Amino acid sequence: MQAFIAVAETESFAEAARRLGLSPPSVTRAVATIEERIGTLLLHRTTRQVRLTEAGQRYLLDCRRIVAEVEEAEAAAAGDHAEPRGSFTVTAPVMFGRIHVAPVLLDFLDAHPGVSARLALLDRVVDLMDEGFDVALRIAELADSSLVAVRVGTMRRVICATPEYLAQHGEPRRPADLADHPVVLTAPLVNLGEWLLDGPGSPGERVVPQARLIVNSADVAVTAALAGRGLTRVLAYQIAPELRAGRLKILLEDYEPAPIPVHLVQLGGRRAPARVRAFVDFAAARLRRTLAEIAAI
Incomplete structure (x- = not known):
């Protein structure tokens, strides 16, 4: 089952063999043995590609569950104080994962030599069960589900520009002033080109900024703002270094919508x-401190 899981996840017998420390023929024989025993083809094989059949997709979910239960049973038999062992998978948004989750994961692996992990940085909501992940970092309101969520903080959505740009073009003081400024929009935060603002006297106000550029990367939007190309709206962690250094300034703080909750779900x-x-437990403690520091900027 471990061999089958590795082939399904890597879509390669050779890569699965490397992951498991086995020879490719032994992995091929292991999968063939399963298929012969149950009488069903689990993988479509070509010279270029290995992919799951419909039966293989269902079997993969059961294999992951069974292998996890066996590993947990072994850990329980070894005692509650045994060192954690085995592998697990984590997913997080690309930028937040690169800046904050990856360092936490590396420190955790340093502290637990018997553990290995796979980190996938993806700017989409991942179905943990269907895609084989154990933990996800989510910056969003959570829908009701069977997942267990640990709240680690909140994240502001902020409008910003450089002090130099504001000195030349003026600083917006109310939402209507946004019409006088060019804006770089980030696609993940765009809702039909609208910004929801929630200030005094204007709760739930929707503003349509004048977009000069729309991008699907916060990195690009921040770079454009730093180059003096106008205003942009991003999540606070995405400009934390620039805020600390004074290279960017947050605008219209009185009109910010409620912060977005941040959770670890498993x-x-x-x-x-x-x-x-x-x-x-390890990541929650670290991320709570990190998010509290960002909120205090």
């Missing part, structure tokens, strides 16, 4: 493998 809750629970 499958299984307290029944999750010890390594997953240990990572969530």
Whole structure:
């Protein structure tokens, strides 16, 4: 089952063999043995591609569950104080994951030599069960689900520009003033080109800024703002270094909408493998401090 899981996740017998420290023929035989035993083809194989059949997709979910339960049973038999062992998978938004989650994960692996991990940085909501992830960092309101969520903080949505730009073009004092400024919009935060503002006397006001550029990367939007090309709206962590250095200034703070909650979500809750629970506890403590520092800028 471990061989089958590795092939399904890597879409390669050779890569699966490298992951498991086995020879490619042994991995091929392991998968063929499963298929022969159950009498069903689990993988479509070509010279260029390996992909799951419909039966293979269903079987993969069961294999992941069974292997996790076996590993948890072994950990329980070893005792509650045994060092966490085994592998787990984490996903997070690209920029936040690169800046904040990856360093936390590396420190966790340093502290637990028997654990390995896979980190996937994706700017979309990942279905943990269907896609085989154990933990996800989510900056969003959470829908009701079977997932267990640990809140680690909140994140502001802020409008910003450089002091030099504001000295030359003036600083907007109310939402209507945005019409006088060019704006770089980031696609993940765009809702039909509208910004929701929530200030005194104008709760839930929707403003349509004059977009000179629309991008799907906050990095590009921040670069454009730093170059004096106008205003942009991003999540506060995405400009934290620039705010500390005074290279960008937050605007219209009185009109910011409510901050977005930030959670670590996981499958299984307290029944999750010890390594997953240990990572969530470790990451939650670190991320709470980080997010509190960003909120205080």
